[in-house]
Amino acid sequence: MKTVAPVGLVGYGAYVPRYRLAASEVAAVWQGGRDHLPVREKSVPGPDEDAVTMAVEAALNAVSRAQVDPAELGAVYVGSESHPYAVKPSSTMVAEAIGAGPSVLAASFEFACKAGTEALQAALGLVGAGMVPYALAIGSDTAQGRPSDELEYTAGAGAAALIVGPAEGALAVVEGSRSYVTDTPDFFRRAGQKYPRHGGRFTGEPGYFGHVLPAAEALLADLGHGPEDYAAVILHQPNAKFPAKAAADLGFRPEQWEIGLLVGQIGNAYAGSSLIGLTAVLDQAGPGDRILLVSFGSGAGSDAFSLVVTDKVSARQGLAPKTMDYVKRRRPIDYALYARYRGKLAV
Amino acid sequence: MALQLPRDWRLQAQRYRLLGAKCRGCGRVVVPIRPVCPGCGSDDVETIKLSGRGEVYSYTVMYKVPDSFERSVPYVVALVRLEEGALISAQITDVEPEEVVVGLPVEVVFRQWRQYGADGHIVYGYKFRPVMPGMAATQ
Incomplete structure (x- = not known):
């Protein structure tokens, strides 16, 4: 998109x-x-x-x-x-x-x-x-x-x-985006219930990997980009293992995902998770850096975004x-x- | 609660954004907003947005508290001297009581004040916390 x-x-x-x-x-x-x-x-x-x-x-x-x-x-x-x-x-x-x-x-x-x-x-x-x-x-x-x-x-x-x-x-600048959703019963909370339930076997495949990977692949194909074009990648972070495995499967290297991977220190901030990772990357980004952001939400779906950092970043990081x-x-x-x-x- | 809802609604702008009254005559700043300056008696006062920075002037630690404030016990209520000169009472949050001292630099944050039960409204407003690292250098 x-x-x-x-x-x-x-x-x-x-x-x-x-x-x-x-x-x-x-x-x-x-x-x-x-x-x-x-x-x-x-x-x-x-x-x-x-x-x-x-x-x-x-x-x-x-x-x-x-x-x-x-x-x-x-x-x-x-x-x-x-x-x-x-x-x-x-x-x-x-x-x-x-x-x-x-x-x-x-x-x-x-x-x-x-x-x-x-x-x-x-x-x-x-x-x-x-x-x-x-x-x-x-x-x-x-x-x-x-x-x-x-x-x-x-x-x-x-x-x-x-x-x-x-x-x-x-x-x-946002170069392009993608959304990818299917009806997947990996995690839900009924109205009035305090705690959610999860359909255990759906969590990794077909849940997380079944949406993060195709959303990312489709966006990269739209833009004609490969992992080597990116300074950093941030994927949704329900635990430390999933985003590292998905990023590696997409062809990224650890140094591309480590800056934005905060789940080990703050846990999964749900709707804030991948976006907080993006803010940590932007805090350190320089002009020309290309960033891939892919979220995941149970139910299930992913949004993927490709951004290119401009020369305006350095004056705003410290504000x-x-x-x-x-x-x-x-x-x-x-x-x-x-x-x-x-x-x-x-x- | 019947009367609290309209009262909380009327005051929410000044509580959410820490607004005060500044006297155009003598320059005195007061919180909450008052139509007449307590310093010189002038009614020529304007509403201003305060910087939200100040320091602890005095404080006390609360253990026995009104209904709906139990969630945070023990908590610190302080008089905070704002940069603009106003002295206001507010809760100090994100802090252990023993960390609070007179003169502690603080900054405003937006937090829950109280909840009127599980089915009542939630009251939000200003509190203060010790100035965050990173914040002091930038503002």
Whole structure:
């Protein structure tokens, strides 16, 4: 997919909460300490945080980098599977908090872990069609895993925000994108249920690999690019193993995926996962760098984007805290405090 | 809650974006917004957006708290002296109580204040946290 008018990212920002739960804490409570650990630790939101508060901080960081008046935003899109309200849009709260609108298109997106990149696709379309000058797309989640479930090791929290604008003012131009979806029962949560279920055998194949790989391959074919054309690749990060294997299968080398692979330190931030990886790459990117971003959301689907960094990036990287500033700002907590903060104790 | 909903809605702009009142006469800045300057009595006041930076002027640690604030116990409530001069009371978040000292540089963040039960509304607003590394150099 390609917009009529050239578009790109004019600003970006991330947010990761400060609390960390080591995977060994989960294993100690539920597996007698013996288990293979998919990550080292995951991020945990504080008791006063949710998908909206995290989205707001990521969005304000994106606004700082874009140096755009929030009143100029034509759209505020928030993708999440942990919107604080079942009915009441997160997007209006985010818009009010950052000073956007009221004349603004605001919508909340849902598609498991790819709700954020879906918001990005929609934002590219709006700006590319000339309907709005700037559009804000956010992926933000405070993911919940059922206690003792293997998802509890990785279900993390974080947010990333991207401001899409005309290519001439962009710090990274979007060359093209792709979306690829099928009806796959790999993971779901019924209405009113607190915790999701997953259809175990669907998780890797046909879920993750069955969508990430074809979406990436189709986009590379559209653009006539190969892995060697890219400085960095960021794939959705449900654990450390899947994205590394998928990137290797696509022909990428570890040095291309390691900068944006943060799951070992913050867990899977769901709708924020691949987008936070992108922000970490943009923090270090230089002009001319080409970046491949591929999300994955259960249900299932992937969005793929190819970006080329411009010479405007270096002046904007330092205008907000870098993603690794948030990753390094960590306070480890034990399982008991985690259980309290995440509302897992009946009081 | 019946009266809280309209009250929270009326105040949300100043709570979400930390707005204050600045007196055009004597220059005094106050939070929350008041129609009359408490310094000189002038009613010629304007609404301004505050920088969100300041330092802890004084603080206390809360253990016995009103309903719906239990989630964060123990938490720190401080008087924060903003760069603009206003002194406001607010919660200090992302911090252990023993890390808070008078003079601690803080910056504003947007957080949940309280929830009116599992089926009530969620109140959001400003809190402060210790200035993040990376933030101090850029703003």
